Amino acid sequence: MAHPDAWRAAVSHPFLEQCQQGTIQTAQFNTWLVQDYLFVVEFTRMAARLLSAAPPADFDVILSGLSALKDELAWFREKAAERSLNLNAAPQPTCEDYCRFMRSLDDQPYAVQATAFWAIELAYNQGWQRHSPMPDPYAEFADRWGNPGFTKYVSLLEAQADQALAAAEVTFQVDAEELFLKVAHLEKDFWQMAFEAD
Numbered sequence: 001m002a003h004p005d006a007w008r009a010a011v012s013h014p015f016l017e018q019c020q021q022g023t024i025q026t027a028q029f030n031t032w033l034v035q036d037y038l039f040v041v042e043f044t045r046m047a048a049r050l051l052s053a054a055p056p057a058d059f060d061v062i063l064s065g066l067s068a069l070k071d072e073l074a075w076f077r078e079k080a081a082e083r084s085l086n087l088n089a090a091p092q093p094t095c096e097d098y099c100r101f102m103r104s105l106d107d108q109p110y111a112v113q114a115t116a117f118w119a120i121e122l123a124y125n126q127g128w129q130r131h132s133p134m135p136d137p138y139a140e141f142a143d144r145w146g147n148p149g150f151t152k153y154v155s156l157l158e159a160q161a162d163q164a165l166a167a168a169e170v171t172f173q174v175d176a177e178e179l180f181l182k183v184a185h186l187e188k189d190f191w192q193m194a195f196e197a198d
Ligand code: HMH
Pocket: 036, 039, 040, 043, 120, 121, 123, 124, 187, 190
């Protein structure tokens, strides 16, 4: 991993630690939940763009991701309803920054999009997994991104990104490394945004 410190900050944050300890405040968790739903809506669009840029050999993994995102969006709506949260909320500036970043990849080559997509999924896989198990009501959240099936999916995304990058021009390989660092910062900021909610 090229940026170990930045990555560590992306996948271990007081927000996750306090979920694991059961001490996270409801306002903090609910802020994360609503903003992450808004994030996932944009991430789903990014997945669709990734599919449209992908070689057919990579379709299966991306389609399985899109199918999982269909379930995930429904699950977010269920969790929000249980907590009486309004998902028509405005994105906070930090969430908006992340969404803008994802949209900015639109015209990038497949190798770059695939690397960013993998990094984004890896961040949640490692972040939730490293803070597992969590007590209820957070257990199902930790499990969603920390379960072994999700880890497997992330490793398939990595293999596809690696293969595309190996075939790409060196300048795209540099872009991909910068993207990884950018994702690390955006992830840390996202946790911090939720953590600061009151
Ligand atoms: C902020 N990063 C963020 N939210 C997510 N749901 C994921 C990554 C993984 O899909």
